[in-house]
Amino acid sequence: MHPDLPAAYGTPESPGPELLTTDEMYRADAFAVEQGIAGRTLMETAGTALANAICDRWSPRASVILCGPGNNGGDGFVAARLLAERGWPVTLYLLGKRDALTGDAALAAADWQGDVLPLAETAMDGAALVVDALFGAGLTRPLDGIPAALAERSYDADAVIVSVDVPSGVDGNTGAILGTAFAADLTVTFHRAKPGHYLLPGRTACGELAVADIGIPDRSIEVVNPSAFHNSPELWGDAYPRLEDAGHKYGRGHALVVSGPATKTGAARLAARGALRGGAGLVTVASPEDALAENAAHLTAIMLAEFDGAPGLTAILEDRRKNAALIGPGAGVSSFTRARTLAVLRSGAAVVLDADALTAFEADQKILFDAITAPTVLTPHDGEFARLFPDLAEIDGGKPARARAAATRSKAVMVLKGADTVIAAPDGRIAINDNAPPTLATAGAGDVLGGFILAQLAQGVPAFEAACIGVWLHGEAATRFGPGLIAEDLPDMLPEVLEELEAYLP
Structure with missing residues (x-):
């Protein structure tokens, strides 16, 4: 590629133009597991990609990780551990009980040696960077309670906001805002972008979009056979x-x-x-x-x-x-x-x-x-x-x-x-x-x-x-x-x- 071309033309490392709906992404994950890649490995790689994206853009600062009860929260636990290992001051909040976590998210939480605080409306107080790992692209109901209150605060926050997969509150398939949503400066998603990353109004909540390769084989695209694409050369x-x-x-x-x-x-x-x-x-x-x-x-x-x-x-x-x-x-x-x-x-x-x-x-x-x-x-x-x-x-x-x-x-x-x-x-x-x-x-x-x-x-x-x-x-x-x-x-x-x-x- 010509070295002076603008970002609109893509880069050699860009993922393909395919956009995966939430169901298609689940199928891509399942295909990776069928090929012998453990779900825990995918989560570890995703959390590593998230931590790397943060460290590539910002220096260590007071950071808050907001974890949800599913795999998005598991990604947050991994990133919290890795950031702490790299000298970042990290405070972690969890929506729900730690002992209620299951599957790969429970394994990721077990590797986190720090405190796990219950999610609170004051969780973002004093933070210079906030990771929104509450809900992913598959959310189908409006945010409410403390997550909704934190999402509203994100619009006026002094902290940098980083969302995992999509900003919590954005429908990954349609880009709809489900009541309210986090306003991210950076959104890190995995394998392929989702339609909601490019559709309004969700696109405005995403900030910079980074698509990370977490080891899901590209052959999964042939298996999933998506019909949505990002319009690009x-x-x-x-x-x-x-x-x-x-x-x-x-x-x-x-x-x-x-x-x-x-x-x-x-x-x-x-x-x-x-x-x-x-x-x-x-x-x-x-x-x-x-x-x-x-x-x-x-x-x-x-x-x-x-x-x-x-x-x-x-x-x-x-x-x-x-x-x-x-x-x-x-x-x-x-x-x-x-x-x-x-x-x-x-x-x-x-x-x-x-x-x-x-x-x-x-x-x-x-x-x-x-x-x-x-x-x-x-x-x-x-x-x-x-x-x-x-x-x-x-x-x-x-x-x-x-x-x-x-x-x-x-x-x-x-x-x-x-x-x-x-x-x-x-x-x-x-x-x-x-x-x-x-x-x-x-x-x-x-x-x-x-x-x-x-x-x-x-x-x-x-x-x-x-x-x-x-x-x-x-x-x-x-x-x-x-x-x-x-x-x-x-x-x-x-x-x-x-x-x-x-x-x-x-």
Whole structure:
């Protein structure tokens, strides 16, 4: 890897992009035990990784270890012993009775030679570092009592807060905050990250995330066969379209962006510029007659074609070289948009549907979904999603469950946008994106995203990977630009991002 690349590209030591739910992590642990690795060994290795992560970042200081009654608490006992052996002043508190501990946690507690104090609301008093080893990713009920009180105190604590697995109170599968949760400066998890580490609001509680190898064989991933992934170059690098020395523009696809009417054309041009910068060999804006002059005044490398209603779009797309199309930005919510969207879907081209092309089918979702036969990507924000999938807006399982269900129903790849965008495929795969800065909350940013995804489809990338690439590039470009971002800046940041990406990919 290029030594100067930012952390977003990963490191050679990074774990794979797979994200394990709590059940999948239990199965990975069980697989390790089946392979002859004792559970006590896994706990000792986890506690060692926790202690090492602390010592790598901070010097010895007054430390408090808050241990729960399960394996998370066992990890805390191991870390407490090791920190004490390294000269750290350690005080340990336990939720529950020491003699009630069982299994590997009881063995870890037996190795701790210091006092074990009952958990109290004053446990954090005077501490410079607090280890939250109370509850792990599998917690399903809200924190209450003393753990809840300590979690509330963590937000204003002067101490450094380190959480084990996830901050206690965060649902490891959905990122939901169960009543309240610890606010960690560092979260140390094991083997693979969990979806809740990247989903909001749990992500904000995690602080820095460190994923430690504790000796669970990587072959466990094949056994568990997870369907959730962290959206990163490691996930889709093999699908990323490389330039060829003997290549030409016609080999990189011809993308079509459908413009709205006069005075509503800017969104389509933003998307078209995103598609051209994103790698499409050719890009054409299809414009109604009343918007031709307006579009022509702003376009140079992007071509322009007039169309008249749905039949006009059908005629343009009869040229099979136009192999990917985007409709929705600035289109208007009308019967005209519905007809034009269906014409695009019938063309056989790969399709991105955004904004008005989604809302126009609010009352007739089935007509839209029945028309989806070619590779198609839908890019709703939460409001558009609720209009198109009203019965899925509040289903159990959080954002991943909503996106999965919608992708299955629509037979399209779902890009459920937000600061924690979830990309879902009809086959159940999801990718969670975490590189989108708050500066992307600006007019037109979603239109550019549609263009970035369109560019990948035009180059022949499968729909799920095309969506993942587009979403990641969008966040990375915004991060590079920084404060003051407007949508027009995003395509112009891509050359720098793409140059570094190509230096990273093998």
